[in-house]
Amino acid sequence: MSAVEQQAGARGSGRALAIAGGIGRFLLIAATTYLGLLAVTFFIGRVIPIDPVLAVLGDRAPESVVERTRREMGLDLPLIEQFWIYIKAALNGDFGTSVLTTNPVMADIRRVFPATIELATVGTLIGTVLGIPLGVLAAVKRGSLADQFVRVVGLVGYSVPIFWLALLALVLFYAKLQWVAFPGRIDIVYQYTFTPVTGFYLLDSALQGQWDVFWDVFRHIVLPGALLGYFSLAYISRMTRSFMLNELSQEYVVAARAKGLSETRIIWGHALRNAAVPMVTVIALSYAGLLEGSVLTETVFSWPGIGLYITDSLQNADMNAVLGGTIVIGSVFIAINLFSDLLYKLLDPRTKVR
Amino acid sequence: MMMEKIALRSRMWLAGAALSAFVAASPAFAVTPADTLVEGFAIDDIISVDPAEAFELSTAEVTGNTYDLLIRIDLNDTSKVKGDLAESWTISDDGLVYTFKLKPGLKFASGNPITAADVAYSFERVVKLDLSPAFIINQFGITGDNVAEKAKAVDDTTFQFTVDKSYAPSFVLNCLSSTVGSVVDSKLVKEHAVAVTPDADHKWDNDFGNGWMKTGYAGSGPFKLREWKANEAVVMERNDNYWGEKPKLARVIYRHMKESSAQRLALQAGDIDVARNLEPNDLNAIADNKDLATVSAPKGTVWYISLNQKNEKLAKPEVRQAFKYLVDYDALGSTILKGIGEIHQTFLPKGDLGELDENPFKLDVAKAKELLEKAGLKDGFSVTMDVRNGQPTTAMAESIQQTAAQAGVKIEIIPGDGKQTLTKYRARNHDIYIGQWGQDYFDPNSNAQTFVSNPDNSDDGKTKTLAWRNAWDIPELTKQTEAALLEKDTAKRAAMYQELQKKALEESPFVIIHQQLEVAGLRANLKDFKLGPSFDTNFVSQVSKE
Numbered sequence: 040m041s042a043v044e045q046q047a048g049a050r051g052s053g054r055a056l057a058i059a060g061g062i063g064r065f066l067l068i069a070a071t072t073y074l075g076l077l078a079v080t081f082f083i084g085r086v087i088p089i090d091p092v093l094a095v096l097g098d099r100a101p102e103s104v105v106e107r108t109r110r111e112m113g114l115d116l117p118l119i120e121q122f123w124i125y126i127k128a129a130l131n132g133d134f135g136t137s138v139l140t141t142n143p144v145m146a147d148i149r150r151v152f153p154a155t156i157e158l159a160t161v162g163t164l165i166g167t168v169l170g171i172p173l174g175v176l177a178a179v180k181r182g183s184l185a186d187q188f189v190r191v192v193g194l195v196g197y198s199v200p201i202f203w204l205a206l207l208a209l210v211l212f213y214a215k216l217q218w219v220a221f222p223g224r225i226d227i228v229y230q231y232t233f234t235p236v237t238g239f240y241l242l243d244s245a246l247q248g249q250w251d252v253f254w255d256v257f258r259h260i261v262l263p264g265a266l267l268g269y270f271s272l273a274y275i276s277r278m279t280r281s282f283m284l285n286e287l288s289q290e291y292v293v294a295a296r297a298k299g300l301s302e303t304r305i306i307w308g309h310a311l312r313n314a315a316v317p318m319v320t321v322i323a324l325s326y327a328g329l330l331e332g333s334v335l336t337e338t339v340f341s342w343p344g345i346g347l348y349i350t351d352s353l354q355n356a357d358m359n360a361v362l363g364g365t366i367v368i369g370s371v372f373i374a375i376n377l378f379s380d381l382l383y384k385l386l387d388p389r390t391k392v393r
Numbered sequence: 394m395m396m397e398k399i400a401l402r403s404r405m406w407l408a409g410a411a412l413s414a415f416v417a418a419s420p421a422f423a424v425t426p427a428d429t430l431v432e433g434f435a436i437d438d439i440i441s442v443d444p445a446e447a448f449e450l451s452t453a454e455v456t457g458n459t460y461d462l463l464i465r466i467d468l469n470d471t472s473k474v475k476g477d478l479a480e481s482w483t484i485s486d487d488g489l490v491y492t493f494k495l496k497p498g499l500k501f502a503s504g505n506p507i508t509a510a511d512v513a514y515s516f517e518r519v520v521k522l523d524l525s526p527a528f529i530i531n532q533f534g535i536t537g538d539n540v541a542e543k544a545k546a547v548d549d550t551t552f553q554f555t556v557d558k559s560y561a562p563s564f565v566l567n568c569l570s571s572t573v574g575s576v577v578d579s580k581l582v583k584e585h586a587v588a589v590t591p592d593a594d595h596k597w598d599n600d601f602g603n604g605w606m607k608t609g610y611a612g613s614g615p616f617k618l619r620e621w622k623a624n625e626a627v628v629m630e631r632n633d634n635y636w637g638e639k640p641k642l643a644r645v646i647y648r649h650m651k652e653s654s655a656q657r658l659a660l661q662a663g664d665i666d667v668a669r670n671l672e673p674n675d676l677n678a679i680a681d682n683k684d685l686a687t688v689s690a691p692k693g694t695v696w697y698i699s700l701n702q703k704n705e706k707l708a709k710p711e712v713r714q715a716f717k718y719l720v721d722y723d724a725l726g727s728t729i730l731k732g733i734g735e736i737h738q739t740f741l742p743k744g745d746l747g748e749l750d751e752n753p754f755k756l757d758v759a760k761a762k763e764l765l766e767k768a769g770l771k772d773g774f775s776v777t778m779d780v781r782n783g784q785p786t787t788a789m790a791e792s793i794q795q796t797a798a799q800a801g802v803k804i805e806i807i808p809g810d811g812k813q814t815l816t817k818y819r820a821r822n823h824d825i826y827i828g829q830w831g832q833d834y835f836d837p838n839s840n841a842q843t844f845v846s847n848p849d850n851s852d853d854g855k856t857k858t859l860a861w862r863n864a865w866d867i868p869e870l871t872k873q874t875e876a877a878l879l880e881k882d883t884a885k886r887a888a889m890y891q892e893l894q895k896k897a898l899e900e901s902p903f904v905i906i907h908q909q910l911e912v913a914g915l916r917a918n919l920k921d922f923k924l925g926p927s928f929d930t931n932f933v934s935q936v937s938k939e
Contacts, residue, residue: 090816095440098815099448099833100525102857107523107594138440140623141607147623206654214658222659223625227431227646230626341650343625351437351624351651356812 065377076369084358094356095138134363139355144363153238155344159329161264166271174279196273205339220258222341263340271325278321282314316387323379331368424663428643432667433650442621443606444575448525450928457929460575460612463493466835471926472746474566488559495550500634501578502617509546514579516544518601526573561886567836572929578611615640615934624649640934668914679914689912690924693742694831700902702864704824711768717754717904718761719797729788734907739894740844742908744926747837747890761800773801778825781811790827837890845893846874863902
């Protein structure tokens with residue numbers, strides 16, 4: 040909940056802090072965090088006891104080739120010099136070339152990231168649309184059967200390993216019932232007839248009016264999307280429930296009831312509106328969590344996103360790709376955090392005028 | 394209140410109806426297109442599809458199906474070769490000059506004619522690029538400076554290859570049958586060559602099309618490579634210009650799938666025709682399914698544990714022998730390795746010239762104890778073993794840990810990522826290493842050279858063979874390995890390798906355990922799907938669907 044704490048700190052720092060100034064300060068924080076991220080990933084990448092040349096050449100290359108490649112990769116330079124070269128390149132958006140794909144890492148990421156974003160978006164949509172009403176329901180009917188149900192759903196989502204649930208879901212919905220499609224994002228039949236533009240297949244196929252492709256893409260995304268959605272739902276409903284409980288015990292609710300407002304109006308019109316402010320952070324964090332946390336889901340579903348990209352790279356000790364991927368995800372995480380903080384400020388009237 | 398309940402019920406009914414509509418709308422059983430073979434395959438090891446650069450197992454299969462060679466391993470008798478693009482060949486009396494005559498009227502997939510000049514250029518770029526597999530050609534004394542003379546076109550259909558010593562012809566021919574000898578379309582490759590500035594590491598003014606060939610294609614095999622998308626798919630299409638029998642299917646797609654269980658599900662559902670990376674539990678699970686079948690073939694890969702001779706306890710000859718009695722081969726063969734490996738204790742895999750089918754060792758704790766006592770280690774000792782994560786490595790290591798403990802040898806397992814244990818192994822910092830070795834080319838010299846040859850045991854030795862990695866200093870065996878290379882009589886040559894293997898059984902720090910079986914699960918409607926004796930002979934052109 041660091042974002043929430045940060046927010047609390049920001050709120051306390053006084054009325055003089057205008058939104059514009061806030062943005063500046065956040066950018067500064069972002070820049071420092073980003074530099075720290077670069078340094079940490081670089082040094083982790085260099086201290087792990089794996090010879091990077093091995094990743095490029097495999098175990099069977101003759102010694103002369105190994106030596107030459109070591110020079111070509113600049114690994115014979117002092118560590119600090121390597122870091123300097125790395126930083127300079129990274130600030131230009133150049134994370135080197137992936138050993139595995141032979142493409143520049145940034146080009147790879149541009150290719151795989153939309154797959155992850157699309158999946159995470161579907162997951163978060165499901166999680167939000169279902170999670171908030173469930174959370175509200177649980178809070179309003181506190182202690183009831185519905186509440187217990189929501190809490191169990193939340194607990195299971197919190198504790199069950201995702202890959203296990205994913206495999207189970209595959210066995211049921213794909214292997215047994217044949218309701219959904221697998222593996223990957225799209226059937227091979229379409230793989231060579233469909234040209235994506237934005238990289239978001241649902242959007243692309245709809246824009247091009249290729250409804251059979253859209254249906255196929257939908258059948259591919261629905262299961263991993265629903266699974267991520269479930270995990271997002273578990274988190275969002277749990278948080279909604281606790282925010283709502285907090286709001287419902289406030290004096291303004293008592294006042295509203297005394298005034299004779301309808302219960303629906305109190306819950307949806309007043310309590311939820313107030314709870315919505317911290318919910319923004321929760322949803323944003325959940326979204327960011329799905330972006331970086333989809334590694335296992337992507338592996339199980341052979342989903343060609345950034346999670347699978349990093350996993351494959353890691354298993355092949357393709358450090359450029361791993362570092363590049365980590366930094367991109369880290370940056371997006373930072374950006375989403377900052378964005379939600381800003382949004383928080385806009386939504387919460389108290390941060391404007393005090 | 395009552396009304397609410399009814400409303401709720403009708404809403405639930407509506408939801409149910411929507412759900413069944415969804416079920417009804419979903420298509421029936423999935424099938425792959427009738428003219429396309431779809432394989433689920435972990436292809437993340439592919440880093441380049443240029444035959445001059447590729448040295449990975451998945452790539453070997455792609456290259457084997459999309460490129461032609463001068464000569465190929467004869468699948469009916471893998472200790473021999475047969476002509477591919479070459480119609481015939483002769484060897485000069487001094488054993489130095491190999492002359493190949495090409496078949497007439499050959500064409501590349503691009504439509505360009507195949508000439509001896511293409512063959513010469515293929516060798517030139519391999520040698521001058523000097524990438525991972527180049528040593529297979531370089532070892533005949535060929536360098537960038539003399540390749541123009543040593544591998545040259547005499548006329549349009551005659552190619553001459555000159556070696557520096559009077560090697561065993563079987564050795565030279567076997568090496569030329571490896572994927573590095575693939576013939577590329579010189580016209581096409583030259584069009585894509587990029588100028589580079591020469592430096593100490595690369596003395597030439599262009600990249601021989603390597604930049605383009607990493608993902609490009611310039612071959613003449615039964616299939617042409619349409620596309621390789623890293624970590625997604627490899628797509629091959631029928632090459633209508635192929636000189637031999639044309640493939641039955643129009644298209645083959647290798648779809649990257651990492652997980653064994655996911656491959657199994659997709660195979661069962663019919664979304665893929667072949668699953669290539671099934672683990673034993675998934676193989677068991679499909680055993681009873683009548684719509685599915687499995688095929689397997691022994692590959693030229695042996696699994697072993699090795700004892701670092703820098704550790705003075707492990708360096709004692711009796712200790713080396715004792716370890717060979719401390720592996721429960723029978724139990725491993727019937728459980729962990731069932732279906733994926735065959736017990737095999739000699740360093741040449743089955744199918745090689747000079748293979749020795751002898752498995753003298755069995756689990757014998759009493760014998761091992763006796764040997765340890767002779768070595769002055771009656772009470773046993775402690776030692777570490779570096780084990781890469783994953784199966785069957787971990788299960789094998791645990792089994793050996795148990796049986797060794799019975800003789801008082803306490804093995805501490807250090808788990809690690811594959812590349813991590815390998816880094817340590819290559820630096821000779823291990824005690825015991827467990828791993829596999831796949832031969833580089835289909836000739837006994839490949840494994841002999843690494844298991845029983847170590848020209849320079851110093852830490853900065855230039856030839857870092859497996860014997861070197863385990864600091865096993867063997868001047869005598871090294872000489873014998875070199876002598877076997879020059880033996881022209883094939884039968885005598887085979888006998889020399891058998892001799893080397895017997896010595897290795899007696900003395901070496903290698904406890905060789907099994908030879909890998911490659912296994913695939915497939916849909917029963919596939920006809921003639923076979924796995925070959927090596928990764929570059931997993932041909933798919935004969936496959937059809939019923």
